Amino acid sequence: MPKNEWQRRTERAEELIRDRPAAGEVLQFFVAITGLQEELWRELEGPATASADPGTNFFAQPLPSSLVARFGSFLSSVKDRAPAVVVQAAERLGHEDAALQSHVLDSFWQENAGGALPPGPEDFFARAFLQPYAVNVRSRLALQRGGPTPCLCPFCGRKxxxxxxxxxxxxxxxxxxxxxxxxxxxxxxxxxxxxxxxxxxxxxxxxxxxxxxxxxxxxxxxxxxxxxxxxxxxxxxxxxxxxxxxxxxxxxxxxxxxxxxxxxxxxx
Ligand SMILES: [Zn+2]
Ligand SMILES: [Zn+2]
Structure with missing residues (x-):
């Protein structure tokens, strides 16, 4: 079976960890995160979401509440595999109530609507958690081409x-x-x-x-x-x-x- 994109990145990161020990710690954590992202992505690829209306641009829609509800368990899983500084940040965010966790995710997702998160732990957790969903949403959208090549992503508008x-x-x-x-x-x-x-x-x-x-x-x-x-x-x-x-x-x-x-x- 051909490898999916998460597996290919994991494999490449493991090669680099062997060849470039200087970046080893960061890449080891990247491998752990990519594994969690692959799990999320596999669930999203299932039949339940594939049946959604193909014309809907989910980048412009609020996040599904069933997805947001999984953020807490994602934070716990990250904690098990993260360097100490990330563990503390995951614990802090994990102890917040559901409304605040949801606010972090919504702010990140609606960046173009003026939300946006500054660089740091919240941006990291939101990006890591929502990336598989973004990949899934993008793979279900048809690209409208035309005009000059854009500086921002033609699907989700990010840099x-x-x-x-x-x-x-x-x-x-x-x-x-x-x-x-x-x-x-x-x-x-x-x-x-x-x-x-x-x-x-x-x-x-x-x-x-x-x-x-x-x-x-x-x-x-x-x-x-x-x-x-x-x-x-x-x-x-x-x-x-x-x-x-x-x-x-x-x-x-x-x-x-x-x-x-x-x-x-x-x-x-
Ligand atoms: Zn410039
Ligand atoms: Zn994009």
């Missing part, structure tokens, strides 16, 4: 948390990967995904000796950066996992005065 270069002819086709529903959409190579800058001279790209296949793509106009995983250099890499694993590049970019366009799931 990309990584880029990817896939082999195309002699070079690479650039895409962006959504930070919530994980959709990948083509994006012009010489454009800043934060401010739209197109001047090549203002869009420096930095690479390190190790890992060679992850680039830091910066913009000197808005001072944002995004990390892009170059599959033309390493065909085994994964756009989400290898981005998370390349932590030293974030430190480098931030030391040089760039701010990340969107933190990844692990809040890095």
């Amino acid at each position: 990309p948390s990584s880029g990817v270069l896939r082999p195309l002819g002699d070079g690479g086709q650039r895409s962006l990967v959504c930070s919530l529903c994980l959709y990948e959409w083509e994006f012009r190579r010489i454009v800043c995904p934060a401010c739209g800058e197109e001047d090549h001279a203002k869009l420096p790209v930095y690479t390190a000796e190790d890992p060679k296949h992850v680039r830091v793509e910066c913009c000197d106009r808005c001072r944002c950066y995004i990390k892009t995983v170059d599959l033309t250099k390493n065909g085994l890499a994964d756009p989400v996992v290898d981005e998370i694993g390349a932590i030293p590049l974030d430190l480098w970019a931030q030391d040089h005065g760039y701010a990340k366009l969107q933190l990844n799931l692990m809040q890095l």
Whole structure:
């Protein structure tokens, strides 16, 4: 049976843990979270939700109460597998009443309606918990194409948390990967995904000796950066996992005065 996307990411993270011990702790926790997300995703893929009206855009709808009701048990499961600092945050949120937990999830889900959560534990728990639902909702929607390639996810409207270069002819086709529903959409190579800058001279790209296949793509106009995983250099890499694993590049970019366009799931 072919592996699903959660299993593929888990496998890649386990490879990186062996090859890049420096990112081991973060990636081990990522593997644990991905396992919990896969369980949620499998339940959502079941016949009960598949029968929903295919035309409904669930990104624009309130979260189903049956899903929200599961958040408490998700927090307990995370606690069993998390580093100490995350355990404390999960306990704090787990002890809150159902109304507050639901408010955290709704604020995250309705980001575009002005909710939004600042980076931190609440954003992490809400994103980790709602990502499988977002993937499920997106897979049931047809994409309305048209207009220029967007800087935000054409499905859920979130920012990309990584880029990817896939082999195309002699070079690479650039895409962006959504930070919530994980959709990948083509994006012009010489454009800043934060401010739209197109001047090549203002869009420096930095690479390190190790890992060679992850680039830091910066913009000197808005001072944002995004990390892009170059599959033309390493065909085994994964756009989400290898981005998370390349932590030293974030430190480098931030030391040089760039701010990340969107933190990844692990809040890095
Ligand atoms: Zn999305
Ligand atoms: Zn920019």
